[in-house]
Amino acid sequence: MGRFGKLETDVHIRASASKFHELFSERIHHISNASTDKVHGVDLLEGEWGKVGSIVCWRYFHDGKARATKEIIEAVDKENNSITFTMIEGDLSEKYKSFKFKMQCIPKKKGSVVHWVLEYEKLHDNIPDSHTMLQLCVDIAKDIDAHLMEGSEEP
Template sequence: MGRFGKLETDVHIRAPASKLHEIYHERTHHISNVSTDKVHGVDLLKGEWGEVGSIICWRYFQDGKARIAKEKIEAVDKENNLITFTVIEGDLMEKYKSFKFKMQFIPKEKGSVIHWVLEYEKLHDDIPDSHTMLQLCVDVAKDIDAHLMEGSEEP
């Protein structure tokens, strides 16, 4: 087991990629209204919503505990629907020297795919890979999809 880790997954979503990108990029604070059991709040601490360099604080529930992550918006590529958040403070820093969330929203003929990448450096080799964090990302994305598709004619 190495200190550097990378977990990836694809989440198939019924909503358009542009709508998902908009929520994660510019309307991040609405996620806590959609995924209430997982995300308890998203607050802007510095900058403007969606701007590179801005800092946001996530209050979320993982592994049976309320947690916090302060993240900097590291990169945004609107054309390719890419966003990167870098954790700068919070509970993840108890186990990781660095932690990044990268997501790309890829349009498909029907719906879209979110490609999630979690990249991190563990403080020591005995720390397990963060599969529960990846699952939390997937579950929140599915909640957002269900919200966006509410009232849709699709089955």
């Protein structure tokens, strides 16, 4: 096992890529409305919603515990529906020297695909890869999709 890790996955959703990205970048604080059991809140600590350099604090439930992580928005690309968050402090720093979340929502003929990439450096070799964090990202994406599709005519 190495100290550096990278996990990625795709989540097929029914919502449009632009709507999903808008919620995940400019209206992050509404994610807790879509995924109430997983995300307890997202607070803007510095800057503006969806702007590079802004700092947000995610309050979430992971591995059976309420947790919080402070992250900086490192990159936002509206054209490609992507956003990158980098951990600066919080619960993730107990196991990781660095942790980066990259999300891109790719439009398809029907719906979209949310592509997640988690990149991290573990504090030591005995820490397992963060498959549970990747699964949390997948579950949140599905919750957001269901929230965005509420009341739509699609089956």
